[in-house]
Amino acid sequence: MSFCSSMLMKPERTCYEYERKEGSQACPQCKTRYKRVKGSPRVEGDEEEDEIDDLEHEFDYGNIEASSFTQVVGAMPSGRGGHAGSTGSATSSKNDSSSQGLEFPLLTYGEEDVQISYDQHAIIVPPFASQGNGIHQTPAGHQHLVCVHTRSMVPEKDIALYGYGSIAWKERMEEWRKRQNHKLQVVKHQGDNDGELDPDLPMMDEGRQPLSRKLPISSSKISPYRLIIILRLVVLGFFFHYRILHPVPDAYGLWMTSVICEIWFAVSWILDQFPKWYPIERETYLDRLSLRYEKEGRPSELADVDIFVSTVDPMKEPPLITANTVLSILAVDIQLTKSCAMCQMMVQPCLLLKHFQRHPNLLENGFHSREYDEFKVRVNRLVAMAQKVPEDGWTMQDGTPWPGNNVRDHPGMIQLFLGHDGLRDVDGNELPRLVYVSREKRPGFEHHKKAGAMNALVRVSAVLSNAPYLLNVDCDHYINNSKALREAMCFMMDPTSGKKVCYVQFPQRFDGIDRHDRYSNRNVVFFDINMKGLDGLQGPIYVGTGCVFRRQALYGYDAPVRKKPPSKTWTNIASSPPVSQEKLEKRFGQSPVFVASTLRENGGIPDKVNLTSHLKEAMHLISCGYEDKTEWGKEVGWIYGSVTEDILTGFKMHCHGWRSVYCIPKRPAFKGSAPINLSDRLHQVLRWALGSVEIFLSKHCPIWYGYGGGLKGLERFSYINSVVYPWTSIPLLVYCTLPAICLLTGKFIVPEISNYASIIFMALFISIAATGILEMQWGGVGIDDWWRNEQFWVIGGVSSHLFALFQGLLKVLAGVSTNFTVTSKGGDDGEFSELYVFKWTTLLIPPTTLLIINIIGVVVGIADAVNNGYDSWGPLFGKLFFAIWVIMHLYPFLKGLIGKQDRVPTVILIWSILLASIMTLVWVRVNPFVSRDGPILEICGLNCDE
Numbered sequence: 001m002s003f004c005s006s007m008l009m010k011p012e013r014t015c016y017e018y019e020r021k022e023g024s025q026a027c028p029q030c031k032t033r034y035k036r037v038k039g040s041p042r043v044e045g046d047e048e049e050d051e052i053d054d055l056e057h058e059f060d061y062g063n064i065e066a067s068s069f070t071q072v073v074g075a076m077p078s079g080r081g082g083h084a085g086s087t088g089s090a091t092s093s094k095n096d097s098s099s100q101g102l103e104f105p106l107l108t109y110g111e112e113d114v115q116i117s118y119d120q121h122a123i124i125v126p127p128f129a130s131q132g133n134g135i136h137q138t139p140a141g142h143q144h145l146v147c148v149h150t151r152s153m154v155p156e157k158d159i160a161l162y163g164y165g166s167i168a169w170k171e172r173m174e175e176w177r178k179r180q181n182h183k184l185q186v187v188k189h190q191g192d193n194d195g196e197l198d199p200d201l202p203m204m205d206e207g208r209q210p211l212s213r214k215l216p217i218s219s220s221k222i223s224p225y226r227l228i229i230i231l232r233l234v235v236l237g238f239f240f241h242y243r244i245l246h247p248v249p250d251a252y253g254l255w256m257t258s259v260i261c262e263i264w265f266a267v268s269w270i271l272d273q274f275p276k277w278y279p280i281e282r283e284t285y286l287d288r289l290s291l292r293y294e295k296e297g298r299p300s301e302l303a304d305v306d307i308f309v310s311t312v313d314p315m316k317e318p319p320l321i322t323a324n325t326v327l328s329i330l331a332v333d334i335q336l337t338k339s340c341a342m343c344q345m346m347v348q349p350c351l352l353l354k355h356f357q358r359h360p361n362l363l364e365n366g367f368h369s370r371e372y373d374e375f376k377v378r379v380n381r382l383v384a385m386a387q388k389v390p391e392d393g394w395t396m397q398d399g400t401p402w403p404g405n406n407v408r409d410h411p412g413m414i415q416l417f418l419g420h421d422g423l424r425d426v427d428g429n430e431l432p433r434l435v436y437v438s439r440e441k442r443p444g445f446e447h448h449k450k451a452g453a454m455n456a457l458v459r460v461s462a463v464l465s466n467a468p469y470l471l472n473v474d475c476d477h478y479i480n481n482s483k484a485l486r487e488a489m490c491f492m493m494d495p496t497s498g499k500k501v502c503y504v505q506f507p508q509r510f511d512g513i514d515r516h517d518r519y520s521n522r523n524v525v526f527f528d529i530n531m532k533g534l535d536g537l538q539g540p541i542y543v544g545t546g547c548v549f550r551r552q553a554l555y556g557y558d559a560p561v562r563k564k565p566p567s568k569t570w571t572n573i574a575s576s577p578p579v580s581q582e583k584l585e586k587r588f589g590q591s592p593v594f595v596a597s598t599l600r601e602n603g604g605i606p607d608k609v610n611l612t613s614h615l616k617e618a619m620h621l622i623s624c625g626y627e628d629k630t631e632w633g634k635e636v637g638w639i640y641g642s643v644t645e646d647i648l649t650g651f652k653m654h655c656h657g658w659r660s661v662y663c664i665p666k667r668p669a670f671k672g673s674a675p676i677n678l679s680d681r682l683h684q685v686l687r688w689a690l691g692s693v694e695i696f697l698s699k700h701c702p703i704w705y706g707y708g709g710g711l712k713g714l715e716r717f718s719y720i721n722s723v724v725y726p727w728t729s730i731p732l733l734v735y736c737t738l739p740a741i742c743l744l745t746g747k748f749i750v751p752e753i754s755n756y757a758s759i760i761f762m763a764l765f766i767s768i769a770a771t772g773i774l775e776m777q778w779g780g781v782g783i784d785d786w787w788r789n790e791q792f793w794v795i796g797g798v799s800s801h802l803f804a805l806f807q808g809l810l811k812v813l814a815g816v817s818t819n820f821t822v823t824s825k826g827g828d829d830g831e832f833s834e835l836y837v838f839k840w841t842t843l844l845i846p847p848t849t850l851l852i853i854n855i856i857g858v859v860v861g862i863a864d865a866v867n868n869g870y871d872s873w874g875p876l877f878g879k880l881f882f883a884i885w886v887i888m889h890l891y892p893f894l895k896g897l898i899g900k901q902d903r904v905p906t907v908i909l910i911w912s913i914l915l916a917s918i919m920t921l922v923w924v925r926v927n928p929f930v931s932r933d934g935p936i937l938e939i940c941g942l943n944c945d946e
């Protein structure tokens with residue numbers, strides 16, 4: 001099979017077409033512009049011809065050597081960690097491949113085998129991909145995938161997959177280069193003909209230039225923005241000056257309450273605003289990366305990357321979705337070893353599925369689609385089968401019971417799937433190694449949810465592959481751009497600035513969200529505005545997925561510093577100052593092999609390692625007592641203590657002086673799914689806010705923690721903002737009830753408005769709008785996204801954030817703990833049916849009540865004004881405006897409540913109407929805000945005499 005033609009097979013056409021039409025319009029690798037030269041045949045046309053025969057053979061691994069399947073299932077004692085009793089047993093069975101490829105029998109469920117077959121790129125993790133964390137690894141230069149199984153996490157089951165991918169390749173690169181040069185010449189030649197020479201042609205001396213560049217936002221956009229911020233600050237000064245000096249005599253309470261809320265809003269605005277003062281964007285040069293690290297005739301010097309995938313609950317996280325993510329990871333490598341314009345191929349498993357459902361004609365002659373469909377059917381059949389657990393639990397192929405049957409109480413499990421024992425593909429390249437690892441779980445041992453799973457993976461990968469970089473993704477977060485790892489390397493491996501980079505965070509992008517993104521699932525404002533702002537300071541916060549880490553940074557070390565300011569030499573992080581073995585074992589736990597691995601600054605494992613003994617060590621590393629009395633989760637690895645492990649983990653690194661980088665490739669690097677129905681979304685936001693409250697109340701609270709370290713001032717602001725925002729729910733809730741109260745009582749939060757006051761109010765309003773608009777401009781965010789974000793800020797604020805606050809306080813003060821509610825990842829049942837799914841939740845009560853009282857307020861207010869004639873319209877205007885502002889923000893919520901079928905569950909209606917009427921009644925009776933002199937009945941605004 002010829003190399004270059006393989007990039008032109010059908011599946012790549014879609015990618016190619018994308019790149020040509022919507023993408024960069026150039027070959028993503030060599031930057032050569034695709035163009036159609038007048039009079040000459042289309043380049044693609046030419047290529048189309050030799051693609052044909054390859055179509056049949058692309059995934060023909062018929063020549064793969066027979067390989068073995070190793071399975072290690074060890075039972076660790078439930079006692080404290082330590083080697084004693086480590087009885088990991090290794091079984092190995094030969095399984096000859098058929099001419100069609102390899103099939104690895106894994107476990108038996110009744111009659112059916114769960115298997116991995118490489119020929120179809122199918123990976124099924126037993127049983128139905130639900131109970132493991134996985135690992136996969138191979139020696140340098142190739143890709144590995146490891147699964148680490150961490151059962152019995154909340155709520156029931158839990159797995160994480162971990163893969164190890166190398167982005168290095170050798171001979172193929174050379175071949176590609178040759179072809180590339182040839183192509184370039186052709187293009188150049190054609191270019192000469194019509195007088196345009198592509199300026200992006202790679203030049204050899206480019207290999208010495210920086211691998212990326214900061215692109216500050218143009219001053220025409222940023223200067224007015226900053227000016228407006230300053231103006232807004234000044235206006236705010238005048239505003240408070242007026243507000244504080246002008247109480248409302250007949251509604252003192254109302255006035256006081258509103259001013260307190262406004263002060264809080266101003267403070268939280270400042271916390272949110274100033275970290276956006278220096279936004280930047282970045283540009284990477286993948287070709288320079290290649291020129292620098294993939295020198296002709298020499299082995300590639302690009303570093304290896306370990307890839308972790310976490311998944312917990314097979315019901316909420318369908319195995320097919322996890323499998324797709326793993327496929328996309330495998331495809332990165334396949335991509336990389338086959339190179340050039342194939343960057344979209346990796347998308348296939350996931351995208352194929354979706355695209356094919358929408359455009360059935362694509363299915364017609366796609367080799368992939370048939371393969372993929374079979375794969376999908378197989379996975380789903382397994383899932384269906386696995387719904388019914390046999391009476392005695394699952395059994396292994398040899399008839400012994402599967403050790404993982406009890407999700408809360410089981411030994412650690414590690415399974416090597418692929419990529420060892422000399423397994424090679426037709427071209428003699430090593431195949432990816434796939435390992436599935438499941439942490440030991442025992443009752444009484446805290447497993448620390450995802451953070452615990454990640455730490456187990458960090459350790460297991462350290463003894464099996466020890467790549468210097470790690471990528472972690474959620475199970476639903478597939479790789480959508482095969483160059484993602486290379487993008488990250490442009491920062492990590494940059495010779496001048498790379499050493500200080502602890503992680504490269506990619507934005508989260510999503511599939512399957514309703515067109516209007518009703519509940520602001522995409523978080524565009526956060527990912528395109530706030531994060532760019534942080535990137536200009538000390539770097540984006542870590543968001544839990546789509547993030548490439550430097551392994552050394554996860555070990556809790558301070559960032560290196562330049563030895564002398566202009567010098568190019570850096571302090572050696574791991575071994576300076578030299579630390580004793582004891583100290584290291586206190587920090588990292590009792591594993592000499594692991595400790596030794598941490599000292600290898602460039603990663604990798606010693607050449608001659610005994611796989612079996614390392615697997616035994618890995619079993620020890622995933623035992624549930626291993627972390628006792630160590631720094632894991634405190635100073636090392638993913639940090640424990642909050643359901644939003646991500647914020648804490650990134651925060652600790654920034655405190656150690658590291659910088660992170662935000663990378664937004666044109667083609668999204670990763671894509672995930674988000675809950676699109678209201679209740680799931682509110683629960684997700686609840687969990688995030690709960691995590692923030694936990695951090696706020698912990699020793700890691702960024703208001704107090706980490707002074708004198710490496711954390712920069714404005715970066716701290718942003719972390720403070722990310723943990724205090726749930727508190728804003730209280731003033732927000734109060735503020736949203738005010739308009740209703742005002743309308744019902746006829747009082748207002750401001751005294752009769754003077755001209756001066758109205759000018760200030762207008763100015764404030766305009767400055768708020770202007771900052772928003774200018775922000776949208778430099779961030780490239782549309783007004784609709786911005787507005788959804790504003791709306792959801794209010795909706796989430798008065799529901800999820802509020803509940804999170806109470807739950808968090810309960811948890812910290814009274815020890816009442818809450819579970820991590822995993823977000824359901826819908827299959828692709830299309831048509832956003834999920835959007836209309838309605839699940840009753842207490843979270844819905846406050847916003848529903850707010851809606852009702854404000855609507856009542858508006859009705860009462862207008863009725864009153866109609867009764868009282870023209871004069872009463874003037875004062876009413878402010879109140880109406882205020883109430884409508886609230887209703888407008890809650891509008892998507894109202895839509896969600898009503899749903900598609902126009903039915904609001906009666907429970908909610910009854911509760912809310914009850915609450916609203918009680919409040920209204922109580923209001924009329926005991927009105928604390930209104931002075932008692934006036935006749936009470938007048939207050940309600942209705943003319944009761946008639």
Ligand SMILES: O=c1ccn([C@@H]2O[C@H](COP(=O)(O)OP(=O)(O)O[C@H]3O[C@H](CO)[C@@H](O)[C@H](O)[C@H]3O)[C@@H](O)[C@H]2O)c(=O)[nH]1
Binds near residue numbers: 474691
């Ligand atoms: O006990 C648990 C709970 C979750 N997970 C995994 O964590 C990931 C995220 O869970 P999900 O329910 O999808 O939460 P989201 O709110 O969608 O996730 C965002 O927020 C989380 C923090 O709350 C981060 O961990 C995620 O990376 C980030 O995408 C998934 O892969 C899960 O399998 C575990 O491994 N163990």
Ligand SMILES: [Mn+2]
Binds near residue numbers: 474672
């Ligand atoms: Mn998710």
